Amino acid sequence: xxxxxxxxxxxxxxxxxxxxxxxxxxxxxxxxxxxxxxxxxxxxxxxxxxxxxxxxxxxxxxxxxxxxxxxxxxxxxxxxxxxxxxxxxxxxxxxxxxxxxxxxxxxxxxxxxxxxxxxxxxxxxxxxxxxxxxxxxxxxxxxxxxxxxxxxxxxxxxxxxxxxxxxxxxxxx
Amino acid sequence: xxxxxxxxxxxxxxxxxxxxxxxxxxxxxxxxxxxxxxxxxxxxxxxxxxxxxxxxxxxxxxxxxxxxxxxxxxxxxxxxxxxxxxxxxxxxxxxxxxxxxxxxxxxxxxxxxxxxxxxxxxxxxxxxxxxxxxxxxxxxxxxxxxxxxxxxxxxxxxxxxxxxxxxxxxxxxxxxxxxxxxxxxxxxxxxxxxxxxxxxxxxxxxxxxxxxxxxxxxxxxxxxxxxxxxxxxxxxxxxxxxxxxxxxxxxxxxxxxxxxxxxxxxxxxxxxxxxxxxxxxxxxxxxxxxxxxxxxxxxxxxxxxxxxxxxxxxxxxxxxxxxxxxxxxxxxxxxxxxxxxxxxxxxxxxxxxxxxxxxxxxxxxxxxxxxxxxxxxxxxxxxxxxxxxxxxxxxxxxxxxxxxxxxxxxxxxxxxxxxxxxxxxxxxxxxxxxxxxxxxxxxxxxxxxxxxxxxxxxxxxxxxxxxxxxx
Numbered sequence: 272x273x274x275x276x277x278x279x280x281x282x283x284x285x286x287x288x289x290x291x292x293x294x295x296x297x298x299x300x301x302x303x304x305x306x307x308x309x310x311x312x313x314x315x316x317x318x319x320x321x322x323x324x325x326x327x328x329x330x331x332x333x334x335x336x337x338x339x340x341x342x343x344x345x346x347x348x349x350x351x352x353x354x355x356x357x358x359x360x361x362x363x364x365x366x367x368x369x370x371x372x373x374x375x376x377x378x379x380x381x382x383x384x385x386x387x388x389x390x391x392x393x394x395x396x397x398x399x400x401x402x403x404x405x406x407x408x409x410x411x412x413x414x415x416x417x418x419x420x421x422x423x424x425x426x427x428x429x430x431x432x433x434x435x436x437x438x439x440x441x442x443x444x
Numbered sequence: 445x446x447x448x449x450x451x452x453x454x455x456x457x458x459x460x461x462x463x464x465x466x467x468x469x470x471x472x473x474x475x476x477x478x479x480x481x482x483x484x485x486x487x488x489x490x491x492x493x494x495x496x497x498x499x500x501x502x503x504x505x506x507x508x509x510x511x512x513x514x515x516x517x518x519x520x521x522x523x524x525x526x527x528x529x530x531x532x533x534x535x536x537x538x539x540x541x542x543x544x545x546x547x548x549x550x551x552x553x554x555x556x557x558x559x560x561x562x563x564x565x566x567x568x569x570x571x572x573x574x575x576x577x578x579x580x581x582x583x584x585x586x587x588x589x590x591x592x593x594x595x596x597x598x599x600x601x602x603x604x605x606x607x608x609x610x611x612x613x614x615x616x617x618x619x620x621x622x623x624x625x626x627x628x629x630x631x632x633x634x635x636x637x638x639x640x641x642x643x644x645x646x647x648x649x650x651x652x653x654x655x656x657x658x659x660x661x662x663x664x665x666x667x668x669x670x671x672x673x674x675x676x677x678x679x680x681x682x683x684x685x686x687x688x689x690x691x692x693x694x695x696x697x698x699x700x701x702x703x704x705x706x707x708x709x710x711x712x713x714x715x716x717x718x719x720x721x722x723x724x725x726x727x728x729x730x731x732x733x734x735x736x737x738x739x740x741x742x743x744x745x746x747x748x749x750x751x752x753x754x755x756x757x758x759x760x761x762x763x764x765x766x767x768x769x770x771x772x773x774x775x776x777x778x779x780x781x782x783x784x785x786x787x788x789x790x791x792x793x794x795x796x797x798x799x800x801x802x803x804x805x806x807x808x809x810x811x812x813x814x815x816x817x818x819x820x821x822x823x824x825x826x827x828x829x830x831x832x833x834x835x836x837x838x839x840x841x842x843x844x845x846x847x848x849x850x851x852x853x854x855x856x857x858x859x860x861x862x863x864x865x866x867x868x869x870x871x872x873x874x875x876x877x878x879x880x881x882x883x884x885x886x887x888x889x890x891x892x893x894x895x896x897x898x899x900x901x902x903x904x905x906x907x908x909x910x911x912x913x914x915x
Binding site: 283286287290294295298303308312315316319320324352365368369371372373375376378379382383385386388389390397398402404414416419431 | 455456457458459460461462463469473476477479480580583604693815
């Protein structure tokens with residue numbers, strides 16, 4: 272559920288609300304995208320910093336979450352392209368991420384690993400649709416493509432993830 | 445937020461389960477605000493030092509791994525040269541590669557892998573197991589697993605490779621016997637014009653050619669390579685800076701200057717291989733300059749602005765305009781019997797004649813949407829000619845016509861041009877006979893009924909009957 276932002280709320284107050292609302296999911300999504308906790312933490316910090324700096328110019332053309340995810344995706348793409356990323360071990364290895372609170376299920380490890388191995392565009396569509404629970408139109412806005420391109424990527428991703436992705440379908444208006 | 449929130453969300457469950465140890469950062473808000481105020485936090489300073497230390501360690505570890513990865517790469521390159529793509533390798537070579545990747549830690553050493561290595565499996569099962577493991581490793585269908593798809597897992601996408609890595613790749617391919625003629629050959633940069641200067645020259649010239657400020661190119665993606673170009677003459681080993689600008693995904697037709705604009709800059713002189721003006725102009729040498737060709741070339745220039753360098757891939761709207769503006773003039777010339785205005789390079793211009801042979805228009809209400817018709821076309825061709833449907837997704841061009849020659853029975857026409865087939869994604873690559881054939885499907889636009897399916901050899905004869913098949 273989105274928090275309604277009052278027009279008089281200061282930037283700092285808005286930042287506090289945004290961080291409280293989105294930080295954890297954003298951090299986990301960046302971990303999957305970048306396969307590294309330190310990079311993910313930096314990416315989340317950069318995302319909120321950019322959002323904070325751009326808050327004054329945000330006119331509500333999209334939902335706040337869509338706007339924030341657009342920034343996050345751009346940050347993650349930049350990180351993947353950067354020289355630092357060249358030296359990060361890019362093997363899909365969940366052991367390099369913080370220990371889970373309790374041992375995860377084998378099928379969850381399998382699915383998470385498969386998501387990490389998806390081609391970038393398909394992984395973004397999957398993360399935004401299934402993890403961030405955005406709709407096709409919002410994702411199209413974030414990725415800068417048409418809604419049908421998003422649908423096609425999700426169809427392809429489902430094929431690649433195969434039977435690991437049972438259920439989870441929902442009807443888009 | 446989607447009101448239909450899923451109750452059964454396997455992705456959410458999986459990620460949250462695996463990353464339950466990933467929790468919020470207690471000082472995030474504070475760090476953001478101090479950074480926004482221009483202060484450098486203590487955390488950042490420590491991180492920088494730590495980063496440098498880790499980079500040095502990782503470089504040492506990576507250097508070791510790269511040596512071993514390079515040995516693996518040579519094995520893959522040699523085997524691919526001898527046997528083709530991974531799926532066609534002998535079992536011994538497949539298991540050797542999987543063992544190497546397992547030893548390096550790139551493939552998990554599961555029980556299944558151990559059974560494969562132990563050699564006790566029936567051969568068919570062993571092949572299938574190896575294929576599945578490599579498909580999972582690369583994230584591709586097994587028929588597409590090749591040197592590049594395997595090496596891009598440890599090294600990242602080719603577009604992110606350094607010049608030195610690309611040069612290593614080209615040299616390796618040459619050493620294992622791959623033909624270099626007709627292929628881009630990457631080399632290590634040399635010459636007084638360095639990458640930054642080559643980019644600066646390219647930006648300046650492209651901006652000047654399009655009469656825009658250089659800042660207009662900031663929103664375009666850019667890729668830079670140092671290479672002996674694909675089209676180099678045999679024996680020509682001159683390398684150039686290849687700077688190419690491409691419109692990012694999602695940039696609208698109305699706002700972009702071009703889809704793709706490549707520039708070659710000489711590393712000694714900074715001179716361009718072809719000036720921007722030459723590249724923007726259609727090839728007018730030996731072309732007639734009569735009023736018909738002036739009109740044809742004006743439409744071609746408009747199409748090239750949209751990145752469509754051949755009539756066949758023009759947008760439907762431009763094809764419709766060609767029908768309205770050019771076709772009547774061509775038909776009049778043909779009826780008169782005096783073809784002098786259609787002579788190009790000493791012969792009747794088959795491309796102009798063929799592209800004016802049918803009437804092209806735009807779909808309207810009651811006509812099947814293009815995407816739906818395209819899908820039907822692929823299905824019909826696949827079924828009729830016994831070709832895997834996925835092959836029709838491996839063309840670099842989408843050639844479509846909306847033919848209204850019979851206004852009562854408009855047709856969707858889809859051409860799968862052999863020249864645009866990504867044959868290196870087919871089983872057997874160059875040896876696959878599919879690469880020699882073009883396929884065409886014609887469907888009634890109102891009903892989707894298939895009225896014609898064709899398979900014909902791709903040839904360069906340029907005779908009219910063949911040319912007409914392409915329209």
